[in-house]
Amino acid sequence: MNLTKKEKLALVVAGVYLVIMITGMLAMTNVFHISYGGYQMTSVLVYFTFAAVCSAIFFYRKYFRGTAFKKPRINMWIIEFMLVTVLIAGCHLFYGEFAGKDITIIATICATMLLAGIGEELVFRGIILNTFKEKRGIWVAILWSSVIFGILHITNIFGGQGVIETLKQVFSAGLAGVLFAWVYLKTNNVIPTMIYHGFYDMFILLSLYVPVSLTFPVSDSESLSITQIIASGQQIFSLTASVILLGIVIYKIYKEKKSGTKDLQMEI
Numbered sequence: 001m002n003l004t005k006k007e008k009l010a011l012v013v014a015g016v017y018l019v020i021m022i023t024g025m026l027a028m029t030n031v032f033h034i035s036y037g038g039y040q041m042t043s044v045l046v047y048f049t050f051a052a053v054c055s056a057i058f059f060y061r062k063y064f065r066g067t068a069f070k071k072p073r074i075n076m077w078i079i080e081f082m083l084v085t086v087l088i089a090g091c092h093l094f095y096g097e098f099a100g101k102d103i104t105i106i107a108t109i110c111a112t113m114l115l116a117g118i119g120e121e122l123v124f125r126g127i128i129l130n131t132f133k134e135k136r137g138i139w140v141a142i143l144w145s146s147v148i149f150g151i152l153h154i155t156n157i158f159g160g161q162g163v164i165e166t167l168k169q170v171f172s173a174g175l176a177g178v179l180f181a182w183v184y185l186k187t188n189n190v191i192p193t194m195i196y197h198g199f200y201d202m203f204i205l206l207s208l209y210v211p212v213s214l215t216f217p218v219s220d221s222e223s224l225s226i227t228q229i230i231a232s233g234q235q236i237f238s239l240t241a242s243v244i245l246l247g248i249v250i251y252k253i254y255k256e257k258k259s260g261t262k263d264l265q266m267e268i
Contacts, residue, residue, distance in 0.1 A: 005132075016052075016055050016059075018151075018155065019046055021045075043261065069190065071189070078196075091227050121197055137256060139252040140262075150172075152241060216229065
């Protein structure tokens with residue numbers, strides 16, 4: 001595949017983002033001796049995530065301005081995203097065991113995950129998806145942006161995460177990228193996916209430091225919090241939707257190859 005100059009630049013943006021986050025993971029494990037997976041990692045990664053987001057904003061404003069922040073369209077996908085976000089946030093605010101917790105740690109967790117949501121959506125949906133869509137159509141663009149989004153999560157291996165777990169996360173993130181791309185294209189604005197991505201991840205990680213007191217028994221020896229139940233339901237929904245949408249994307253690409261045409265816009 002011959003890449004255009006703009007497509008190459010979009011991949012450079014993703015590469016810069018990737019290098020910054022790998023550097024953060026290496027510093028986290030080798031300098032501060034913190035492993036990936038716990039809320040403690042945000043004490044280091046917050047600085048590198050901020051740097052990565054700044055790099056994404058710089059490239060967007062200089063080379064890709066005007067593509068990711070158009071007038072938003074409301075649809076059922078984004079309503080579902082926002083509803084889940086509000087439910088998890090409400091449960092955590094009402095039932096979270098905040099007493100005695102360090103506000104600095106809470107703020108660091110929130111800042112890191114919100115920044116990650118902003119940066120990843122700007123790079124992979126706002127820049128890469130839009131750039132590849134210009135020449136190759138929306139279906140190939142969805143596939144490319146999702147694959148590269150999945151590859152980004154290979155950074156976790158530099159934070160001490162096991163190879164198998166990292167590969168699982170690369171695969172699941174790639175699938176999630178299909179859903180995020182679909183919702184972005186339906187919405188026409190990257191801000192809603194930024195909000196959902198950032199807040200969803202934020203409350204999932206925050207629950208490791210601030211547990212939720214409202215729980216329900218699932219067996220004689222195990223209980224799940226209300227946020228865990230909502231998050232598990234959302235993960236099942238997202239995985240199912242992502243697989244179905246991936247099938248649609250692959251079918252559309254196959255049809256385009258046969259017809260020699262490309263869809264540059266998604267039907268609403």
